[in-house]
Amino acid sequence: MVLFLGAETLSLLGNSIAGMALPWLLLTRTGDAAAAGVVTAATGIPMLVAAIAGGVVIDRIGRRRISVGADLASAACVAALPVVDVVFGLDIGWFIALGIAGAIFDIPGMTARETLLPDVAKATGMTLERLSGLRQAMVGTTLIAGPALGALVLTWLDSATALWVTAATSAAAALLTWLLPATLGTATPSEKQHWTKDLKVAATVLRSEPVLIMLTALAAASVLVMAPLQMLLLPAHFIATGGSAGQLGPVIMASALGMIGGNLVYAAVGARLSRRGWLTASLVASVGAIAWLAALPGYWWLVAASAVLGVVSGPMQPLMVVLTSERVPEDARGRVFGVQNAALLSATPVGTFAGGWLISGLGVHTTGTLITVVWAVLAVGVLLLPGMRRMEEVRVGADHR
Incomplete structure (x- = not known):
């Protein structure tokens, strides 16, 4: 470890x-x-x-x-x-x-x-x-x-x-990493095939697992919302109100520290509570925290809102790693994680582009309201997905080659 x-x-x-x-x-x-x-x-x-x-x-x-x-x-x-x-x-x-x-x-x-x-x-x-x-x-x-x-x-x-x-x-x-036991993470022998067939395996695994589809969508959605919120909305707010870059730092720092706290709480007691309960609580609480943050209250309330958002969203990332790891066959793990990371990389520029366009056209407060509404809709949508009912299943996927 x-x-x-x-x-x-x-x-x-x-x-x-x-x-x-x-x-x-x-x-x-x-x-x-x-x-x-x-x-x-x-x-x-x-x-x-x-x-x-x-x-x-x-x-x-x-x-x-x-x-x-x-x-x-x-x-x-x-x-x-x-x-x-x-x-x-x-x-x-x-x-x-x-x-x-x-x-x-x-x-x-x-x-x-x-x-x-x-x-x-x-x-x-x-x-x-x-x-x-x-x-x-x-x-x-x-x-x-x-x-x-x-x-x-x-x-x-x-x-x-x-x-x-x-x-x-x-x-x-x-x-x-080289000092780790050589038996860790070895490739599973398989028939050589064209790389397009390898990618088709990843698509098959994702399609066969509603939980994986839900998690991939949730991860991309969180980036779509958080990227414009932290990278554009908050800086634009401070510039418009005569603030400084020095004020932005503690707000972002509070979110990061809060998230570390949420991660550690999950590390300590994550296995004792239901996965569905963790995700439901994090999603519902994050809607309230984002609404508070996007409302752009006074400075210290902004710092507090950012810290709360970090704490309540902290368990989501490690939980998603756990659920994905349990459901992806060992011989397809790299391909599925690779596709998920590609989705996250694509979401960042899309979110920042859309956020910049909205801030320019509608202003920071209206954009903040829209970000809150979008996240609330996405959170409710995730909670209604079929995958939520199967989160408690501890399983490893079958061979999808």
């Missing part, structure tokens, strides 16, 4: 440091503030392809092997930036090329670690609920501490040199 969570932590820390160092390096080398948007847009489609294709590769080669290989490849891509900077000089073309290469490896690596979780839980004798809750709490903690660590590294080192720290953390993550 320690090796697994340590690898996840190091990988996320590396990404956080890179998230601070790369924009700075990009701006200093190109002098173009719009270049970051160009690089992000250029890596969008490759990320989606990598999410789907990576799932196929994970099931064919093995979860542990892909996790190790992806972290090593990511380390190489990041280390290439300072090397190219010295040898050739970085321009936007290099940033795009190496950004695409990094995205191709990062997403399958993330998926591979997710699919390893049931194997680690079984090997350690820990319940899926406990390990999933602990993992999600660790992810939340890293996402809070990572940017602060990245800023600290940039005060000691220039942006190009700081990328060597990112490369080192990715390599260390690969080492910790």
Whole structure:
């Protein structure tokens, strides 16, 4: 368990440091503030392809092997930036090329670690609920501490040199995963087939399990709602009311801390309560919390609403990992998780685009009301889906090849 969570932590820390160092390096080398948007847009489609294709590769080669290989490849891509900077000089073309290469490896690596979780839980004798809750709490903690660590590294080192720290953390993550027992996450021998048939297996698994369809829809819907709320609505509110970026930070921090608390509560008592009860309580409470937050009350009430939203939504992510892991056949786990991650990656730009359009046309308050209504409708829809009645079934899917 320690090796697994340590690898996840190091990988996320590396990404956080890179998230601070790369924009700075990009701006200093190109002098173009719009270049970051160009690089992000250029890596969008490759990320989606990598999410789907990576799932196929994970099931064919093995979860542990892909996790190790992806972290090593990511380390190489990041280390290439300072090397190219010295040898050739970085321009936007290099940033795009190496950004695409990094995205191709990062997403399958993330998926591979997710699919390893049931194997680690079984090997350690820990319940899926406990390990999933602990993992999600660790992810939340890293996402809070990572940017602060990245800023600290940039005060000691220039942006190009700081990328060597990112490369080192990715390599260390690969080492910790490699130290896991070799029997974990091995590929299941199967007949070789065209990759389209491999993807058809994932679609078959999803169609055959109402719970999986419900969970995939819920995860995508939550991103569609939360992305514009946190990335656009709150910043627009502070700008319109004469606030500052310094005020936005504690609001986002409160949500993250609340979510860690919700994750830890689920890790502690998740297995003792019904899955349907957990999801129903989280969904109903989140509607109220989002309504409170989107109403844009006074500043400290805004911080409180954000914290409450984090707490009540905290159990949902680890619960979804548990339910998905139980219902996906071991030989199709990479493909199903890959398709789900692709859905989440697609939801973020869709949500932010729609949110930006609504804020520009209707204003922040009307958009906040619409976000609340959309989430309420989605939550009620999820609660009425057939999959809700089958959540208590603890089962592992059949062979769908």
